[in-house]
Amino acid sequence: MLNVSEATSGNGTPDMELYDLRVTVDRIEGRSVCGLKVGDYFELVNSAELRIPDGKHFCMYAIQSIAPLLPAKQRQLPAGDWLEKDSFVACPDPEERLIMKIERIRKVQLNSEDLT
Numbered sequence: 001m002l003n004v005s006e007a008t009s010g011n012g013t014p015d016m017e018l019y020d021l022r023v024t025v026d027r028i029e030g031r032s033v034c035g036l037k038v039g040d041y042f043e044l045v046n047s048a049e050l051r052i053p054d055g056k057h058f059c060m061y062a063i064q065s066i067a068p069l070l071p072a073k074q075r076q077l078p079a080g081d082w083l084e085k086d087s088f089v090a091c092p093d094p095e096e097r098l099i100m101k102i103e104r105i106r107k108v109q110l111n112s113e114d115l116t
Helices: 060-073
Strands: 016-028 041-045 049-051 088-090 098-110
Touching: 016 060, 060 088, 060 098
Parallel strands: none
Antiparallel strands: 016 041, 016 098, 041 049, 088 098
């Protein structure tokens, strides 16, 4: 079985780099309605694989609030870009005020032909 991070283009070299990401509950400024706790996380790896630790969950509404930012955070952005500097996102539930942090955990080499 081929690991996506080991994939190469037709000439034997990867043709793109992306970051694997970890999204962690940084703080909860209200009350936790969805059952998440500070430190709970999921990872986005190999471009599009969502991984949640065994026995854990992650609220789909929290995921949907952060999902639009993840493709940009997977890429190296210009140093002055606001998204390169800002890593915090709030869940849309006003009762919770759950704040998540996006972190780059490693850079992977990928073959775009394997992904599109």
